[in-house]
Amino acid sequence: MKSILSKLAIVLVAIGFVTACGGDPNIESAKLNLNRGDYAKVLESADAALELNPANPLAYYYRGVAYTEMGKAKPYNQRTDDYKSASEAFDKTKELFAAEGKADASEAQLIDLSRTQLWTNEYNSAVTLVAPEEGEPTTADLERATFHLNNAYAIEPDSIQTLDVLAEVHFMLEDLPNAIVNLEKAIEVATDNDTYRYLRLNYFLSETNQQERALAILSDAMTKFPGDIELTQEIANVYLALGRTDEALQIIRQLIEVDPENAQYRLVFGSQVYQFVLNMGDDLRAANETIIDQTRELRLEERKQRPDAALIAEYKNDIAEANATVQRLTAEIDEYTQQAEDELQVAKDLDNENPIIFNTLGIIYQNRAANLYDRRNATEDIAEADRFDAEARSMLQQSLPFYERAAELDPDNTDYWMSLFRIYTTLGMTDKAMEAQEKAGL
Structure with a gap:
């Protein structure tokens, strides 16, 4: 009887040993091979364990460690x-x-x-490669960085940070297709997307002439961030690019219809319209x-002893077509410019402390003057040229109060002073031009 009990005890010990090793001696073999550094053998042992029990977590654990x-x-x-297989x-x-x-098993904690x-x-x-302590990264540095980042992503496929940086490195390499792929992955994986990723992806897509795709991305973003000004402005830009x-x-x-008292909305509208202008x-x-x-060319041909009638007719036709284009574009520009100015004037009344509003109004009048100067230079009619010149100078005069207010609100902005310097100089206001020149840092 004692002999039988002893044999039974031996059997129970053996069973207990196997159970402690995950129910399969292959797991113990995987451990031993891991200690020896024979990772191919670790995989063989883990695979053998999975053949016996496909739901053995330790088998997968040692596969991960081996890879x-x-x-x-x-x-x-x-x-x-290898890192992807390990993950x-x-x-x-x-x-x-x-x-x-057993979610808190020691192996699970070791994995993290x-x-x-x-x-x-x-x-x-x-x-370290992308942002060296000194100088700029080389192309070789950036290319090597993409391998490290792909390795990092293989290890942690849920790392949004990795995808964001990988997208930017591909952009730095002028590899926009891969920049787009990685940023799209980031947007898909992230649970806390902000507008930045959508705006950045829109830029990448627009740079590769994928405006329709960009429009879809931005429209999706607007459902998550309704009323966002930057998204709205970029959607408008895409529409403009698509004609x-x-x-x-x-x-x-x-x-504006939703919030007519919002000066920022009107500034965006006016700026957007004027960009189109x-x-x-x-x-x-x-x-x-x-x-x-x-x-x-027409005048040179007409002065010849034997002018070419066909060539003269061609020149006249080209001039006539160009004049028609000028008339059409001038009418359209005047219409859209007036829309922009109307909104900016309301924005100015709503927010009298925003230098950007005043600067934009100054630009509108300055560019009206520039168009009139172009028309002055294109005409042979002296009286008409004088009229265009006078109108242009009047527009410059009207731009001054806006630029001056912008510079008053933001005196450290050298661009505002540069605009004033140019206008003062054109109008012969020497003393003011010298003061503006100094403040512009010239």
């Missing part, structure tokens, strides 16, 4: 796949421990510590230059 050590032993540009194994380990009610240390090493290695001017203005007009101004300037150039 981690294998990745660490490789060059920085060959680690990502997947660790996730499965924690999932299975949680299912067993190991991941944090590994992520920190890779992330910091990247940051959808009325929609661009309408979306900002809606903000400035774009049209480039076309107007080109048309005036065409008139000047073709008129010069």
Whole structure:
């Protein structure tokens, strides 16, 4: 009887030993091989354990540890796949421990510590390359940083910080497609997105002429941040880039309708409209230059002993077309400029302490003067040229109170003083021009 009990005790001890090792001697083998540094053997043992029990959390744990050590032993540009495999194994380990009610198992806690240390090493290695203590990062530095950041992301796929920095490094490398991919991942993963990521992604998309995609991204952002001024302004910019001017203005007009006493909304509307005007101004300037150039060629041809009638007709036709363009653009610019000024004048009355409002009004009048000077230079009619010149000077005079108020509110802004210096000089106001020149830092 005693013999039978002894044998039973031996069997129970053996069973207890196997249970302590996770129910499979392969786990003990994985431990031993890990201590020896034979990571391939660790994987073999862990795989064998999973064949016996696919829900064995320790098997996945040792797979994760093995892949981690294998990745660490490789060059920085060959680690990502191992780290990704390690991360997947660790996730499965924690999932299975949680299912067993052992979420606080020591191995689960070691996973968090190991991941944090590994992520920190890779992330910091990247940051050191991207932001050196002295000088600027080289292309080689930035390219190496992308490997470290991809390694960090493989270890911690939920790290928004990694994706944000990776997107910016790709941007620095002028690799906008990958910058877009990583920022989109960040937006998808983040639970606390702010407007910055959406605005940045919009910039990347716009730089790659993906305005329709940018519009979808910004529209989605507006559902999360209704009424945000920057988002609204960027949506308007995208509409303008797509040639959808009325929609661009309408979306900002809606903000004003909701809160008509908000000076900032009116400033945004006026600025946005005027940005559109400035774009049209480039076309107007080109048309005036065409008139000047073709008129010069026409006069040279007419003075020849044998002028070419066909060429003269061609010059006249070009001039006529350019004049028609000038008339059309001038009418459109006047209409939109008046809309901008109307809103800015109301904004000024609502907020008399905002220098940007006054500066923008000054710019409007100064650019009206510039367009009149262009028309003066394009005409051969002396009386008409004198009229354009007088009107231009009048516009400059009207711009002065706005620029002066802007400079009064923000006296350290050298741009305001530079504008005043130019206008004082054009108008022959020498003393004031000298004072403005000094304050502009010239």
